Amino acid sequence: MANARNPLPEAQMGPAEKLLDLILSSSAHLWHNRPGIEVAGTWQMKPKKGTPLPRGAKEIRPGLHVTAAERLYTRLLEIYALNHDLFAHFASYALKETDWRDLKVAASALMLVQNRSGQPVKDDDGSVAFVDDDFRRIGEAMLLFYEKKSQRMMTPKAVLRVAELLETDEISKLNRKAGFGDPASKKAPLGRWKRAAQKWLEYREANPQLLEGLVKAGFKETIKAIARKAGYKPKSQRFFEVLGWKQKQAAGGHREVGLSGTIKLEKKDRFDGLSEVEICEAIETQRLSYKEVVGRLPKDVGLTPAIMATLVPSLSDRDLRILTPTLESLGLMADAEIRTRWEKAIAESTDQRALNIAKNVRSQAIKEKLVEAADVATKKAVTEATKDVDVRVMFLIDKSGSMEGAIEQSKDALTKILAGFPMEKVHIATFDTVGTVLIPKAANSAAVKHMLASIKASGGTTHAAAVRALHGAGVRFPDSARLVVIVVGDEAGEAGDQFARVFRDLAYVPAALAMMVSVAGHGARGNTVRSAAAQLKVPFSEVNVASFDDPYQVTRVLKALLDAPVAVGASPQQGWVERVMRTPLLEVKG
Numbered sequence: 001m002a003n004a005r006n007p008l009p010e011a012q013m014g015p016a017e018k019l020l021d022l023i024l025s026s027s028a029h030l031w032h033n034r035p036g037i038e039v040a041g042t043w044q045m046k047p048k049k050g051t052p053l054p055r056g057a058k059e060i061r062p063g064l065h066v067t068a069a070e071r072l073y074t075r076l077l078e079i080y081a082l083n084h085d086l087f088a089h090f091a092s093y094a095l096k097e098t099d100w101r102d103l104k105v106a107a108s109a110l111m112l113v114q115n116r117s118g119q120p121v122k123d124d125d126g127s128v129a130f131v132d133d134d135f136r137r138i139g140e141a142m143l144l145f146y147e148k149k150s151q152r153m154m155t156p157k158a159v160l161r162v163a164e165l166l167e168t169d170e171i172s173k174l175n176r177k178a179g180f181g182d183p184a185s186k187k188a189p190l191g192r193w194k195r196a197a198q199k200w201l202e203y204r205e206a207n208p209q210l211l212e213g214l215v216k217a218g219f220k221e222t223i224k225a226i227a228r229k230a231g232y233k234p235k236s237q238r239f240f241e242v243l244g245w246k247q248k249q250a251a252g253g254h255r256e257v258g259l260s261g262t263i264k265l266e267k268k269d270r271f272d273g274l275s276e277v278e279i280c281e282a283i284e285t286q287r288l289s290y291k292e293v294v295g296r297l298p299k300d301v302g303l304t305p306a307i308m309a310t311l312v313p314s315l316s317d318r319d320l321r322i323l324t325p326t327l328e329s330l331g332l333m334a335d336a337e338i339r340t341r342w343e344k345a346i347a348e349s350t351d352q353r354a355l356n357i358a359k360n361v362r363s364q365a366i367k368e369k370l371v372e373a374a375d376v377a378t379k380k381a382v383t384e385a386t387k388d389v390d391v392r393v394m395f396l397i398d399k400s401g402s403m404e405g406a407i408e409q410s411k412d413a414l415t416k417i418l419a420g421f422p423m424e425k426v427h428i429a430t431f432d433t434v435g436t437v438l439i440p441k442a443a444n445s446a447a448v449k450h451m452l453a454s455i456k457a458s459g460g461t462t463h464a465a466a467v468r469a470l471h472g473a474g475v476r477f478p479d480s481a482r483l484v485v486i487v488v489g490d491e492a493g494e495a496g497d498q499f500a501r502v503f504r505d506l507a508y509v510p511a512a513l514a515m516m517v518s519v520a521g522h523g524a525r526g527n528t529v530r531s532a533a534a535q536l537k538v539p540f541s542e543v544n545v546a547s548f549d550d551p552y553q554v555t556r557v558l559k560a561l562l563d564a565p566v567a568v569g570a571s572p573q574q575g576w577v578e579r580v581m582r583t584p585l586l587e588v589k590g
Helices: 015-025 066-082 084-097 101-113 136-144 156-167 169-177 193-206 208-216 220-230 238-243 276-286 290-294 305-314 317-322 324-329 336-346 354-358 364-385 407-420 445-452 463-472 496-505 528-536 545-549 553-566 574-581
Strands: 036-039 042-045 058-060 120-122 128-131 391-398 426-431 435-438 482-489 510-517 540-544
Touching: 015 066, 015 084, 015 540, 015 553, 015 574, 042 066, 066 084, 066 101, 066 169, 084 101, 084 136, 084 574, 101 136, 101 156, 101 193, 136 193, 156 169, 156 193, 156 220, 193 208, 193 220, 208 220, 208 238, 220 238, 276 305, 290 305, 305 336, 317 324, 317 336, 317 354, 324 336, 324 364, 336 364, 354 364, 364 407, 364 445, 364 553, 391 407, 391 463, 407 445, 407 482, 407 545, 407 553, 426 463, 435 463, 463 496, 463 528, 482 553, 496 528, 510 528, 528 540, 540 545, 540 553, 545 553
Parallel strands: 391 426, 391 482, 482 510, 510 540
Antiparallel strands: 036 042, 036 058, 120 128, 426 435
């Protein structure tokens, strides 16, 4: 089956198509903090001890998954080669408008080493005609971007990972092949990483509260690693004191900073010998964070309810959500003050990771709240993607016989995303040869799951039947609205012109069509929807339903799919790309 994923053959995909395909089809998780296995190039959690590994699997140590990194970086290089300007705006968009951390690392790495770095361009007579764009400054700006309380600036860990990615042999080879480094050099091309990292450290040294805050957040060793790799020379020994970093004289005797006999290292001793009460007092008086405390607790005390309760004020909303099973096991979810703070954190969710956390809690009430957190994240994604235009959405769900074996995966994906839409702006229908309108009892995933539960695969396939069913139910749209039609299925049905004709006949004017591809086993993939999009001359995009297994991918995909109708009458993918191109290029400040 050719071209099961891309709306165009690979050879015909331009930079806009490649970029949108990247967003819709790549989870781009490059770093994993636990051992895993690689199966067919994909990282999976390592099975429990004693469980045999899948055939062809190889074990992966915690850290960078090189196969995924090489795959993502290759795709980014292809897009950069096709359109430098588009990629520069995309890198700026990735930092300012997304929460996709590993993509930010990879995009920043590429911008720091690519070869458009403000070189003078000479005329025929040898004089300087003009100076080329300095896109390496965008890579620098990605590392240096600072905005108080922003969740989108790069963490110390991300700053270090940019260098680690560039130093990886496979990535270094790709950069040299692209002409970004000296092919004869044995050192990996780092571009301007060292300069940017030095500026990053310099700013935090000049603003001690920032440096102290990062140390409290558990980044002490990461900052040391950045300083070593960048060859940073601090301005004063206070830098070393905050990091608890003892210094030694260099062999040449040229070291000056950090060697004074008065240096006061802020050493963090273990809490051995202290009682629970004394540990709680130390947490409060020293304003210690969770990460600072857990590794210092005596084995005979451990993490008690009292210690955890004392640490709660230091936790971020994200930390609170992740630590829900710990809070529950310690009985702290029954504490009214902690419960209120936790519920506030739930309301700030930006991804669907809470669905995975819910699997590790016992209380049904807490499970429901975590599911609610995932719904909140989806609602935010929909709101953000549609803030500039009144978007209405049709979800048309294929329940024909060819969907047997795939319908359950479709239901799971729909359960995760449909709750994000205001009920008055989303319209749902299933189809085989007959269309059936579905209306959830409420705008939450529980109601959506209940609505979809009875759907079974059977019958023929007529996409247009679902559209007629919605029209017959009285669904109409104001002239000012943009209609996005999202079809869930294998796209194997009537001819595209027939599907397109039903929209014209019923006076529906789609601004974009999209596919959530769900194919059973080795089932056939059709082209009904993409052909209809071509007939209607509207943008078409697609994503595999398997992408929704990634809790971070759901909100990303929704934003990309819903951005499509911003430009009416645009060529495929241009609606979303226009939003990317409107993103101002990042600049290095100061």
